[in-house]
Amino acid sequence: MKPVTRARIADVAGRYPTKRAALLPALWAVQEEEGWVSAGDLEAVAHALELAPADAEGVASFYSLFHRSPPGRTVIDVCDNFVCQQNGAEALLEGLCRRLAIRPGDTTPDGRVTVRRQECIAACHQAPAVQVNLEFRGPVTDADALLREIA
Secondary structure, three states: OOHHHHHHHHHHHOOOOOOHHHHHHHHHHHHHHHOOOOHHHHHHHHHHOOOOHHHHHHHHHHOOOOOOOOOOOEEEEEEOOHHHHHOOHHHHHHHHHHHHOOOOOOEOOOOOEEEEEEOOOOOHHHOOOEEEOOEEEOOOOOHHHHHHHHO
């Protein structure tokens, strides 16, 4: 973990009444600085906040927006909620993965794109909805058009 990240964690921890309350913001700080949260980062955050590593692991594994491996420069999250499924999300996900020659959850070999299935991104009114680097898009039905747009 970079020294600047350690300093940010200490700063974040000082803003909360307990160190445990700073866990989520500390993990976000790591991801912002490092691009993802490694097992070593989890241990370092737990140590800095005087928590068990299992506490940090539990939080990081619960929230799907924490990258547990290096993501691509562009991350496409395809909503997997019922409404999006009924409006073509599975076909969109399959089309993206087929076009990029990867499986859901994987990153292209060149590190350009990661495609993930997300339980819900809270955009049912735009079904099927996606997020591209956390920006909402929808409805999105054409995988090729989306990939051309983000190229």
